[in-house]
Amino acid sequence: MKSVRRRGAARPVAAALAAGLLAMGAIATAGPAAAEDAPQNTQSMQNTPQNAGGASATLGKLTVSDWVTVESPQKGPVRAGLFTMDVDKGGSLQTYCIDINTGTVEGAHYKEAGWRESSLQGNADAGRIRWILQNSYPQVNDLTALAQKAGVGSLDDRQAAAGTQVAIWRYSDHAKVKAVSPAAQKLADYLYDHAENQDEPGASLSLTPPAVSGRPGRRLGPVTVHTKADSVTLTPGPEAASRGVRVTDKNGKPVKTTADGGQLFFQVPAGAADGAASITASATTKVPVGRVLTGDGIRTQTMVLAGSSDGSVTANATVTWAKQGPAPAVSAKRDCARGGVEITVDNRGDRPFGYRIAGRKHTVAAGRSETTLVKVGEDQNYKIGVTGPGGLDRTFTGVLDCRTGIAAPAPTGEALVTQAGRGGTGSTGGSGTDGRPLAQTGGGSTAPLIAGVGGALIAAGGAVVFLLRRKRTAAGK
Structure with missing residues (x-):
């Protein structure tokens, strides 16, 4: 009888452990959702990687x-x-x-x-x-x-x-x-x-805002260049050339190079079908001392820049346009002070734009912008989908690494904080004790995996205790 009871108890235990492991993956990911409405036009938002700029x-x-x-x-x-x-x-x-x-x-x-x-x-x-x-x-x-x-x-x-x-x-x-x-x-x-307090150094190269939108037949922008380099080379993406989109200065003159403070515009042909294009700015320069480098999609020790040779730095910007209705531009930025990723949708069209962030509905009015904070657990991989009419489908991924010390648990539910931007201006975001060293200058690199599995098993363990108690109570009756 004892062996039978053990097998019976093993079933809920295994189920709880499996549920816990599945929950571990679900906590760390906010996946994209289907668009709420059918596409209103043929606009296609390209899944160009979001590059805030720099090395x-x-x-x-x-x-x-x-x-x-x-x-x-x-x-x-x-x-x-x-x-x-x-x-x-x-x-x-x-x-x-x-x-x-x-x-x-x-x-x-x-x-x-x-x-x-x-x-x-x-x-x-x-x-x-x-x-x-x-x-x-x-x-x-x-x-x-x-x-x-x-x-x-x-x-x-x-x-x-x-x-x-x-x-x-x-x-x-x-x-x-x-x-x-x-x-x-x-x-x-x-x-x-x-040591005395010094100001934060600027990026080696960045473009602000990283996304703009509007109507075809106009110069859309501006996108401002910030850099320490003497010269910046501008390379339109292949979709820009195929759609006749030119990069110009404020007077409409085509530009291939620029410098710090340069303002760029996208000249979209009047007859262009709804769509999107991108540009890559590149330069050779030193990265300013004091700039931070964080893991790209991986949890690893954060670094601070102490010295630099001349090296390659890049930044990207995108433009979207629509003949009528909403004209959205989407960008993302990590915000460690608020513990998440800010998703900004700027609507330069003449109608409200309904869209979803990680499956949740949002609407931004015509001529306005909306910034939504998606809460993300410390040291957790995130995958945030932004979808909407007209073929809008963007996915932003990364790891939120905002604190020193032990990783904080992921949030139990996805908290969203919405802020409406001002009309007409938008609000886009500008060692071991045996004498051997620990993994270089910190804990072992398997710590994130152990912490994640441990958290899931703790949650599963709670479920196991609950199930066993119920079984014992039932047996006592």
């Missing part, structure tokens, strides 16, 4: 480092110092870490981001981190002069890198960490004590 790079190895000891938030020795990154299409970066508890994933792809899109959001000491980067190695490569400022006899590159990383971690993670080398520790103390 894209692949993480290499920890190249210049020395030992440090972490006392909290985790304990043990780690190697700390400079990483190298290879920029897509040419160039290299040097970076330090700003999330001591998260392990690096060698070979992970990264994208340049602003402080508001990273764990530096809300950190009152972010500007001091930039000061440290500007006033220490490798920006200051005269190690004799740096040693004199720090009050030590001498510094080599490993001590300089480790001391700089220790000072950064004290501000980025508020960690208790100490360099093993006395010289590196004195440098860390000097940098920490003398």
Whole structure:
């Protein structure tokens, strides 16, 4: 009889575990939904990847480092110092870490981001981190002069890198960490004590807004270029050429290159059928010191830029047009301060536009814009679909990595916060204890998987306990 009872109990246990594992996947994803209404026209929104602009790079190895000891938030020795990154299409970066508890994933792809899109959001000491980067190695490569400022006899590159990383971690993670080398520790103390607040650096290259819309036969825009490069090359997408769309300045003159502050317009032929087109801006420049790089679709340690060669940077913008009715432009941006992804729909048409975000209905009035916050769990992969009439079908994906330390659980339900933009202007968003190091300078890279599975199993475990209690109660009767 006991064996029979065990098999009977195993069935609900297995079911609960399966349900828990399925729930784990569902929590992390907000999928696209079908359009609410039948298409009103033949407009096709291309699924062009949303590129906020800047450098894209692949993480290499920890190249210049020395030992440090972490006392909290985790304990043990780690190697700390400079990483190298290879920029897509040419160039290299040097970076330090700003999330001591998260392990690096060698070979992970990264994208340049602003402080508001990273764990530096809300950190009152972010500007001091930039000061440290500007006033220490490798920006200051005269190690004799740096040693004199720090009050030590001498510094080599490993001590300089480790001391700089220790000072950064004290501000980025508020960690208790100490360099093993006395010289590196004195440098860390000097940098920490003398750091001053600095302004956030601008992007190496960005286009704002990243999406515009309107009527064919007009110049649609403007899209403004922001960059540190001397010159920016403009390359229309293949759909622009096939539809006769030209990129011009405010006077209608075609442009192929521009510079910082340049305003771009899309000249759409008057007879063009409803549609969409894109443009890629590219340049060669250095990435400003203090810019952040976050994992591209993968949870990996966030990096902060310490040095850069001249490298390739890009940014994209899209245009959509319709002869009549609504004319929507869709863009997305991570907002770490609010814990989610902002989806902005700007309607430059003459009728309201009904659409769905992750299956939920929204409507933006003619001549207005609407920004919706889609809540996303910390360190969770997200997939947010935006669908609507006229063939609108966009999907925005990524990982929300906004905090240092242990990942927060995903939200139990998808909270949406809507803000109506002003009419006529829009509101688009401008170490182990055995002496061996942990995964480079943080926890192991399998932590997100373990945390996700653990969360699902905890939820499933609760269901198991409930089912077993019910079975025992029934047996007692």
